[in-house]
Amino acid sequence: MSEEKEVTIYDIAKQLNISATTVSRGLKDHPTINIKTRKKIAETAKLLGYRSNTFASSLRSKRTQTLGVIVPRLNSSFMSSVLAGMENAANKEGYNLIIAQSQEQVEKEKENAQIMFNKRVDGLLVSLAYGTESIQHFEVFFSKKIPVIFFDRVAAHADSTSIIIDNYSAAYQVTKHLISQGCKRIMHVGGNMLLNVYSERLRGYKQALADHKLPFTEKLVLTGNLTEECGAETAQKILKMKVKDRPDAVFCANDTAAVYCMIALKAAGIKIPGEIAFAGFNNDPISRVVEPNLTTVNYPGYNMGQAAVTGITSHLNGGTNISDTNTIVLRSELIVRDSSVKKK
């Protein structure tokens, strides 16, 4: 592969018959260079394909204007909203995003962290993999004072901020709503309880039951990976129960499992919400398409992405210090739709 020689300020100087110092100053919009000349320099730079020497300036400023992003999976409706919000905020602040996915594997998350470290990102934004129990692999960032923000699936660390929604309270609201519709045997389908998002939702569900004097039944709590298959399997488990033991409502920790559980139950002739009411979590596009439309919690992915980036850039620019802020809690909201409304 042939490659052209890099264009330097000397080439621009030669072309315009002025000094390299003038070119250098002109490119930086230095006031000692008159506007006409600055314009001519900028035009010539563009024409010749000059690239500002970002490497050299990175070495000087120790900044790469790059933020690293590590997420479990890129292909999820929620995560694509998060990324869109991040890109939008990063672009405004003059930062670029380098992205990597852990594919829910701790080992890949560790590798990704090392790559981001070697790439000298100015800051790191992380949502943890399914099985991550220790965050030791981010220690290199903390020890170098490179800011790290965890979002959604978070871990506590004195030098880091976590951006989350109040999963406990959101799940409490969902459960309370189902109780208000007359439901007494509410099933909860949750995810890996090592992750804050799922353990907090379970806690909210339990507390709402307790506050409304409903018994907590261990058998009505299932955990799984919350995929389509998980939803369909949940339906089979319900269908195998004696009718009197069946739940009168199902609250799934995501929309995917809720929707595919509904579809399988409907196919078996179960009336929703009449026999079993349904609620999910995330407000994914499918929640507004399934019939009846699914009651869910709106999860502000776009805002979460924006908040994570502005949190880290504000820290880098000497604004709010990340170590001072433990947690940022974003507003989520219960969206009641027909899948859970028994009383009209």
Next chain:
Amino acid sequence: MSEEKEVTIYDIAKQLNISATTVSRGLKDHPTINIKTRKKIAETAKLLGYRSNTFASSLRSKRTQTLGVIVPRLNSSFMSSVLAGMENAANKEGYNLIIAQSQEQVEKEKENAQIMFNKRVDGLLVSLAYGTESIQHFEVFFSKKIPVIFFDRVAAHADSTSIIIDNYSAAYQVTKHLISQGCKRIMHVGGNMLLNVYSERLRGYKQALADHKLPFTEKLVLTGNLTEECGAETAQKILKMKVKDRPDAVFCANDTAAVYCMIALKAAGIKIPGEIAFAGFNNDPISRVVEPNLTTVNYPGYNMGQAAVTGITSHLNGGTNISDTNTIVLRSELIVRDSSVKKK
């Protein structure tokens, strides 16, 4: 913000009481250094938080091991699959992805291109914005022999490869299928006809009509932005038509418009597929949730992302040259579901 001093090979040398040359060679796994020493050097490097000087090595090799990605919008089901495929392939090849979104604006696409150029990406992967008519803003890459691959929404260029599906043939198959179900007045709802993806789908639709001796009716072709609103508005237009003028099938150029058109028509009492059959494009998750399930074209986003990255890295590694390959066409497939099956 305080920052620790960067760890150098001299720090490692001092710690181990060996020479800096030995450390440098050890880090590169030089055979003159014995394995035990190499291991000790690697351990100490990790312990002290040493980062290989990627800037300096970038300056030497002229490589950043970074690929730029510019997409119209990050928050779409299709694009998140593409990105997941790209990340997977890039990770395997030892490249990182820098991502940016044009938000369907040509001006933002131009800015993004300039940023990627200044970031010295080794290659660029682009899906064009809605209104992009000229690709002059990528000329800086071509003139520097930095490889560019367009995917999905593409533009022809002698020095670039395009990765697409055969939109013409896919739309032909959809239309032919609807005709085989007895449909004679098939409406097509398309996107911006300046974009290859939409103009090719229209062409396939027209050709299938012609090949089956059905008249082409200008009034049955609508164009729009293919959003939920566009789908709902299309339904209103159909409902305002005299019953005898109404289409007996609607083929939308994406699933979103098809699904929201179906929902609005169903609410108005129209039977699907009995009165109007439906087909979409993309195989988004909503297509399997809407009732009846939507006939669509499976669009291999993940594979497209992988193919784009391996195409560019193969070029960079001296394999297939991008200028030699004009177009890579990926396989798509018609998925027939209940929304279009009139004859059982």
